[in-house]
Amino acid sequence: MGKFLNEIRQESPQKRRDRISEILQGLNDQDGKDLQEALVDPTITPAQIIKALQARGITLHGSIITRYRATHVAR
Numbered sequence: 558m559g560k561f562l563n564e565i566r567q568e569s570p571q572k573r574r575d576r577i578s579e580i581l582q583g584l585n586d587q588d589g590k591d592l593q594e595a596l597v598d599p600t601i602t603p604a605q606i607i608k609a610l611q612a613r614g615i616t617l618h619g620s621i622i623t624r625y626r627a628t629h630v631a632r
Contacts, residue, residue, distance in 0.1 A: 577596070583615070596626065
């Protein structure tokens with residue numbers, strides 16, 4: 558094994574922030590429930606969610622919603 562590969566293996570992986578959880582923590586209970594319901598509803602587009610969050614001063618990228626749905630929503 559090379560020295561560089563050994564260095565790479567010794568690096569600890571960075572924990573990815575869970576942006577959805579951060580947003581949910583910042584919302585009141587009812588808005589949090591509404592957002593969770595919207596996230597699992599395939600008839601609501603990421604753009605709709607993003608616009609509603611932007612109206613509350615919260616920025617979020619559509620790719621985060623898509624990734625959340627792919628990993629958290631049972632199909």
